[in-house]
Amino acid sequence: MRPSxxxxxxxxxxxxxxxxIFAIQNVNDHGWGFFAFILVFLAxxxxxxxxxxxMLHFRIKRKLNHSKKK
Structure with missing residues (x-):
């Protein structure tokens, strides 16, 4: 079963x-290295x-409520 x-x-x-948080800790300890940029990119x-x-959840919810009203 898929999560919502x-x-x-x-x-x-x-x-x-x-x-x-990991990126901030890494920059404080080691400066702006390659790993810090990877962490920022992942974040x-x-x-x-x-x-x-x-946003997808609310769009689906709005469409379902709109279709129920018709």
Missing amino acids: PLFSGFFYCVLGVFFT TLDFGSGIRMI
């Missing part, structure tokens, strides 16, 4: 927060995917 887009969106956002992808999935 809302759950997946929140999960991706939580992953984005973790990657951001960006996760936040983007999370926001898209949450």
